[in-house]
Structures are given as structure tokens and as C-alpha cells.
Amino acid sequence: xxxxxxxxxxxxxxxxxxxxxxxxxxxxxxxxxxxxxxxxxxxxxxxxxxxxxxxxxxxxxxxxxxxxxxxxxxxxxxxxxxxxxxxxxxxxxxxxxxxxxxxxxxxxxxxxxx
Amino acid sequence: xxxxxxxxxxxxxxxxxxxxxxxxxxxxxxxxxxxxxxxxxxxxxxxxxxxxxxxxxxxxxxxxxxxxxxxxxxxxxxxxxxxxxxxxxxxxxxxxxxxxxxxxxxxxxxxx
Numbered sequence: 001x002x003x004x005x006x007x008x009x010x011x012x013x014x015x016x017x018x019x020x021x022x023x024x025x026x027x028x029x030x031x032x033x034x035x036x037x038x039x040x041x042x043x044x045x046x047x048x049x050x051x052x053x054x055x056x057x058x059x060x061x062x063x064x065x066x067x068x069x070x071x072x073x074x075x076x077x078x079x080x081x082x083x084x085x086x087x088x089x090x091x092x093x094x095x096x097x098x099x100x101x102x103x104x105x106x107x108x109x110x111x112x113x114x
Numbered sequence: 115x116x117x118x119x120x121x122x123x124x125x126x127x128x129x130x131x132x133x134x135x136x137x138x139x140x141x142x143x144x145x146x147x148x149x150x151x152x153x154x155x156x157x158x159x160x161x162x163x164x165x166x167x168x169x170x171x172x173x174x175x176x177x178x179x180x181x182x183x184x185x186x187x188x189x190x191x192x193x194x195x196x197x198x199x200x201x202x203x204x205x206x207x208x209x210x211x212x213x214x215x216x217x218x219x220x221x222x223x224x225x226x
Contacts, residue, residue: 033213042118043158043202045213090157102148103214105157 002026006091006106013081014114021076021109023091031096032074033103034066037088049074050096081113116141120203120217128225133190135220137203140184144205147179149188152200152219162188193224 004025013019025032034046046060049068063085065077074091088110092103117140127133135149146165150158164170164177164186176189186205190197200219 035213040122040218042218043204043214043216045215048213102146102160102163104160107157 004091004093004104004106006089006109008109009107010110010112012112012114013078015081015083017081018077018079020078021089021091021111023074023076023106025072025074025091025093025104025106027093027095027104029093029095029104030071031094032068032071033092033094034074034076035090035092035105037090037108043090047076078111081111083113086111086113116205116215118203118205118215118217120201120220122218123221124223125220126223126225127193129193129195131193133193133197133222133224135188135190135201135203135222137186137188137217138184139186139203139205139215141205141207141215142181142184143207146206147177147186148204148206148214149175149177149186150202150204150216152202154199158202190222195224195226198222198224 007022031050033048036044036046047066063080067075088108090108091106094103119138149162151161152158162175162177164179167179167181170177174191178187186203200221202216202219204214204216206214
């Protein structure tokens with residue numbers, strides 16, 4: 001496995017369900033991120049984990065709950081979502097002690113809330 | 115509020131011509147600037163990074179940065195149909211606590 005892998009690729013869930021998105025990076029990076037991409041909107045930063053510590057939460061509703069057990073794994077736990085939460089959820093990683101702060105993105109999870 | 119502005123397009127360019135993509139940003143504290151390419155249904159892919167005023171060339175791509183004008187651009191020479199995609203401009207303050215701030219992207223179409 002190389003790069004950043006996300007599972008599942010597609011997810012359909014009801015508003016009362018609980019599910020989790022998983023992200024794993026194989027690049028030795030020390031920072032990981034969750035982004036939300038909706039149609040006709042810029043990518044929205046949701047959470048930042050730097051050296052396993054959450055350093056940013058951009059006013060994301062509590063129905064989204066991140067978890068970062070180590071520097072290679074990141075989860076996004078979902079519960080009681082709304083239809084407007086349907087979007088592409090992208091995980092990314094980077095090495096924050098290098099000048100190049102470019103991120104490597106995973107393939108994303110296409111989430112549909114019904 | 116940190117914002118990155120891009121013309122959403124579509125921008126239509128004939129094959130073999132130069133495609134010019136533009137971006138402005140509001141955060142004067144931005145240190146790093148990036149262009150990502152995103153094909154439909156795929157994740158963003160980093161194609162260029164630039165940190166200093168001036169031009170940076172990599173193959174058919176040239177990124178241009180003007181911090182005084184808060185302006186970033188991407189030139190694609192000898193455009194190919196495979197360059198058809200959405201191009202995302204973004205910037206970064208340089209600290210570990212901040213993520214990248216993205217524009218909405220410009221949809222580029224290269225006409226054969």
C-alpha cells in the first residue's frame with residue numbers, strides 16, 4: 001500500500017445510523033486532515049491533527065467526531081447526520097516540519113445521507 | 115477571513131495553446147501557494163508549489179506569484195486534452211495548526 005488510502009469509497013447511510021470513515025497514510029507524515037468537498041463549494045477544512053494532537057476544529061457540528069490513534073491512522077465517526085452532510089470526504093496528510101506543506105490526498109469517501 | 119478566489123469557468127482552450135489560470139487571495143500572512151488538479155470523481159493531485167515572488171517552471175507548467183498584488187497564476191503550455199480538469203488554487207500560512215485554504219477551482223476544457 002502506498003500513499004493515502006480511504007475506506008469505504010462509497011457510503012449510504014440513514015440519518016439515525018452510526019458509521020465511521022477510515023484513513024491510513026503510508027508516507028511517514030506527521031499531520032493528517034479531514035476535508036469536506038460539496039458541489040460548487042471550496043474544500044472545507046474540518047479537522048487537523050498534528051503529531052496526533054487535534055489542533056483545529058473549524059466549527060464542525062458534533063455529529064462529526066474525529067479520532068487519531070496514531071500518526072498513520074485517522075477516523076471520522078458519523079452519527080445522526082443530515083442530508084446536507086452528503087459530500088465527498090477527503091483525508092490528507094503532510095510533513096509539517098518541511099517547507100513544502102503540500103498535502104497528499106486520499107481517494108475520498110462519497111457519502112450520501114438518506 | 116481567509117479567502118481564495120478563482121473564476122469557476124469553464125475555461126475553454128484549444129489544444130496546443132497556453133491555458134492561463136488565475137487566483138487571488140486575501141490572507142497576507144500566506145507563505146506557501148499550491149495548485150492542485152482534480153479530475154472528475156477523483157481526489158486532488160498536487161502539481162505545483164511556489165513560495166517566492168516570480169516564476170517557477172516545471173515541465174509544461176509555470177506558476178507565478180505576486181505577493182504585493184496577492185495574486186497567483188498557473189500557465190499550462192502546449193495544452194493537451196488530458197489537461198482537462200478542475201484546477202484548485204490554495205495557500206497556507208506555514209504553521210502546523212492551519213490547513214490549506216482552497217478556492218472553488220477553475221474548470222478547464224482543452225478542445226481537440
